[in-house]
Amino acid sequence: GENVEQHPSTLSVQEGDSAVIKCTYSDSASNYFPWYKQELGKRPQLIIDIRSNVGEKKDQRIAVTLNKTAKHFSLHITETQPEDSAVYFCAASPIMEYGNKLVFGAGTILRVKS
């Protein structure tokens, strides 16, 4: 089955710097790659996603890149702010007939120091 590895496990950056989180996946049939942000005690919330037919997607300060050949994808956050501090999870979705089953990475704790 699908396996997702995520690095680093913790990341500390200075406010205004960029942060990059990387994930690799094992199942070449996976076709959907979302990123979720989870603040302490809160629900995971989607921040950006990318599908396998796209190499890069950007939404304001957040961007995701996907390399299907190497089976890895990355989250880039520019101009980090203290409110970006949270746990970030990458995920991959193996093909299902309906809906999706997400296989999550172990998470990255991002701390933005002001």
Place this chain on the structure above:
Amino acid sequence: ETGVTQSPTHLIKTRGQQVTLRCSSQSGHNTVSWYQQALGQGPQFIFQYYREEENGRGNFPPRFSGLQFPNYSSELNVNALELDDSALYLCASSLGRSTPGELFFGEGSRLTVL
């Protein structure tokens, strides 16, 4: 439009007992999935229900079972509780389409097994 709601928010059980967790999906969503999130880990897929039928199951034993009702709300039942079942149980709803998309998570039910 109401979001995904879960109950109870917290509960404590002892080994061997049984528990039922409940989830109301977001309006218009016909697919519900359940995830187990152990402390410091990413969510792990338990199973998914699409239009009242189980549609995909993760690597969890049969003592984890579920139901989806005609209004698309759902229950997760866990029998013969073990200490390792202590975790945050997340319900997520989505539109059941052939193309995977965003999962909308509830705030979760935190289960402690003593």
